[in-house]
Amino acid sequence: MSLKDAFSRAFEIIETIEGHGGQAYIVGGSVRDYLSERPIGDIDIATSLLPEQVQQIFDKVIPIGIEHGTVMVRHRSESYEVTTFRKEEGYEDYRHPDHVRFVSKIEDDLARRDFTMNAMAMDRHGEVTDPYGGRDDLIAGKIRAVGDPRERFEEDPLRMLRAVRFASQLQFDIEANTFEAIQQKAHLLKHIAVERVAVETEKLYKGIGYKAGIRFMIETNLMKQLPVFRDYTAERLPVPEVRLHSWSEMLAFYLILDNGIELKDWVKQWKLSNAIKRESETLILCMRMYINQEVSPWLLYNLPDSFIAPFVRVMKALKYLDVPGVEDIQNRKRQLPVQDKNDITFQAQDLLRLYEGKERGPWIASTLRRIEQAVVEQRVPNDYEKIKEWVKWNPPANS
Numbered sequence: 001m002s003l004k005d006a007f008s009r010a011f012e013i014i015e016t017i018e019g020h021g022g023q024a025y026i027v028g029g030s031v032r033d034y035l036s037e038r039p040i041g042d043i044d045i046a047t048s049l050l051p052e053q054v055q056q057i058f059d060k061v062i063p064i065g066i067e068h069g070t071v072m073v074r075h076r077s078e079s080y081e082v083t084t085f086r087k088e089e090g091y092e093d094y095r096h097p098d099h100v101r102f103v104s105k106i107e108d109d110l111a112r113r114d115f116t117m118n119a120m121a122m123d124r125h126g127e128v129t130d131p132y133g134g135r136d137d138l139i140a141g142k143i144r145a146v147g148d149p150r151e152r153f154e155e156d157p158l159r160m161l162r163a164v165r166f167a168s169q170l171q172f173d174i175e176a177n178t179f180e181a182i183q184q185k186a187h188l189l190k191h192i193a194v195e196r197v198a199v200e201t202e203k204l205y206k207g208i209g210y211k212a213g214i215r216f217m218i219e220t221n222l223m224k225q226l227p228v229f230r231d232y233t234a235e236r237l238p239v240p241e242v243r244l245h246s247w248s249e250m251l252a253f254y255l256i257l258d259n260g261i262e263l264k265d266w267v268k269q270w271k272l273s274n275a276i277k278r279e280s281e282t283l284i285l286c287m288r289m290y291i292n293q294e295v296s297p298w299l300l301y302n303l304p305d306s307f308i309a310p311f312v313r314v315m316k317a318l319k320y321l322d323v324p325g326v327e328d329i330q331n332r333k334r335q336l337p338v339q340d341k342n343d344i345t346f347q348a349q350d351l352l353r354l355y356e357g358k359e360r361g362p363w364i365a366s367t368l369r370r371i372e373q374a375v376v377e378q379r380v381p382n383d384y385e386k387i388k389e390w391v392k393w394n395p396p397a398n399s
């Protein structure tokens, strides 16, 4: 992508800031990704102006973190985080810095950043400020801490896991001194909120270089700091055959390989959401069906459209390499006699009418479920009278 295609709108923001006597640069991940010819994500801007001043000179601003110096500027339908040049001080308890101090030079702002490749700034002419040799490290494919890695990881232990996830995403190596520092300081990761650790861990598994990433996670000792993963022996940690895209896929993968750890333990120890829990349950249900009888109509029926791709990925990750492709499954799913329980011509009220006087109980749901399965498997046509007949021959249990 050309410089203009990538950054022309962001440069307009910089121009406006300069018109008001400030300095501003594009910083962080987008400079890294542009220089290494990768797709660019969010564009972050660093400026010498204070957040209040930034708020005054742009029409559409959302103060998302004023105390840290950050405001969100909307410009030509895009959002930019504009953050005042700052230093971070007083990392107590290995948590977020106590306070930030605004500074006047971009170089001071770059010094607080984690890795050399993330510590570059670009002005609106495309001129790059690169005090730590980030560009050379990008070319060499090396993740190197800015300054003394031991100090930097003591300030913020999450950086260690970030190193490993960047290694996975970018297929980079971790520079030797930085690597050793992680090995030494890995234990500090326990001070970091598990939610933040979970975000980085998911990105690690999602990265193209996830196999090397997982290996780094083991070799740096970080694995021993990760809930549940720490319970595996390093040699025995299963590695997916293809990369997974989300926590629910990761859970499904590890749970089906059962090592005695239950879903509720994963969810509790990692503080994962109920949505993730339910998604992994659906996946596991369908995976069990596939393992028992490949792609049955009942499996297709129970696999929601949005779960097809995750299902295929997890099966491949488990080395079920014959699993059909996403489109194939979609097509077969469309050919089912019914798509949804509302399509069934015989519903709960019909069943209750048929068994008037029978006490209500779990038999209702289980009978309806059996009817659903019989229709899906074409053991009975989706026809009211035919189903009624079928129920008489296959009556509900007593409770």
Ligand code: ATP
Pocket (backbone or CB within 6 Å): 027, 028, 029, 030, 041, 044, 112, 113, 114, 115, 118, 119, 156, 158, 159
């Ligand atoms: P991604 O593409 O994953 O968003 P990124 O480099 O933009 O990668 P962010 O977490 O969005 O990563 O952070 C933006 C920038 O802020 C980084 O490039 C880095 O300069 C700085 N940064 C982020 N987190 C840290 C940290 N824990 N310690 C030091 N600097 C950090």
Ligand code: MG
Pocket (backbone or CB within 6 Å): 029, 041, 042
């Ligand atoms: Mg980013």
